[in-house]
Amino acid sequence: MNPSTTAAPSAAPGRPADNRPSSARPKVAVVYAAPETVLDDVARAMRLAEYESFLPRDAATALKINISWQHYYPACSTTPWQLEGVVRALRSDGYEELVPTHNGTVVVDAREGALNNKHTVVEERYGLDSVYLEDARWVDFEPKSPLLALDRVYPDGFRIPEMLIGKNVVHLPTLKTHVFTTITGAMKNAFGGLLNFQRHWTHSLIHETLVDLLSIQKEIHPGIFAVTDGTFAGDGPGPRAMRWHEKNVILAGADQVAVDAVAARLMGLDPMSIGFIRLAHEAGLGCGDPSEIDVVGADVSEVNWRFNASQSTLASRGQRLIYWGPLKPLENLLLRSPIVPWAFLASNLYHNQYWLRFVGRRRVRAAMETGWGRLFQNY
DSSP states (O other), X not given: OEEOOSOOOOOOTTOOGGGSOTTOOOEEEEEEOOTTTHHHHHHXXXXXXXXXXXXXXXXXXXXXXXXXXXXXXXXXXXXXXXXXXXXXXXXXXXXXXXXXXXXXXXXXXXXXXXXXXXXXXHHHHTTOOOXXXXXXXXXXXXXXXXXXXXXXXXXXXXXXXXXXXXXXXXXXXXXXXXXXXXXXXXXXXXXXXXXXXXXXXXXXXXXXXXXXXXXXXXXXXXXXXXXXXXXXXXXXXXXXXXEEEEEEEEEEESOHHHHHHXXXXXXXXXXXXSHHHHHHHHTTSSOOOGGGOEEEESOOTTOXXXXXXXXXXXXXXXXXXXXXXXXXXXXXXXXXXXXXXXXXXXXXXXIIIIIIIIIIHHXXXXXXXXXXXXXXXXX
């Protein structure tokens, strides 16, 4: 990563990010934030990354909220100050039609998650009408670009939410590690938005799937941007059973691959060793090579948090056996048949009944003693 305050050539207003000149270096903003100033810090990160060059004002903007758990846990899901900072910046810069967008999963209730993570507080404060994608209309979609995985996983075709087509999208991930993808961030935030409740069918080809989803986004969205919250960052077997750390950073950028590459570097990981980043870079969908990314704002060239992305939980170890291990021949039976609810039940029992009760709640109480914890309670 090359810290720089020199502006890279910008796309003309209203042009999608992938229409920038091939010689332009992607720009990722990194800003240190504090609980007292975080709304302004989010706006500063967005403007350093020149977000207005990538999001046409004549299109509505979906705010793709991340809910990795219906319970609050630090670094797990979009923070209320992340959402509010983005809404406030967009509104002040003339973006009027903003649509908070939530998705549930087979093990996560999005409405409960929006309440517990205080997204609904922000939405009501700004008079925003949110969309829950399980209630939206889904339509058949045939990508124009060749696919790496989705046509194999869904040979009869697949559907995407109609309401996302033609809208800008601003992704709101958190900075954390992940048991299947090493890290989860801007690129993986589309996973819940563009695929339905059968999205777990793609886990055995998860890296290729994330690349396909980025390609699809470039077809359906006039503009794409990401604001990643690293005020709390998650280390270990994410996206839920992590150790939280106060890292006090906000990342922002239009190149989703570059945003995730910078996040990986902060964690002490080699971005190009992470499958979805490398594949997207090689496909020309973004830049995953830190030497080709201009980092503006804070100088983080020497930062290395030494996060451990190789850890797993009892639940994820079982899933690994199915997706990539000796149980692979049984994948369809275990995860695509009428007996599949056993897997969802096992995940819920482990995370909600065991881990949260005996490990997670103690960690949440400790987080509430920090400045970020106090800010969360004040929402």
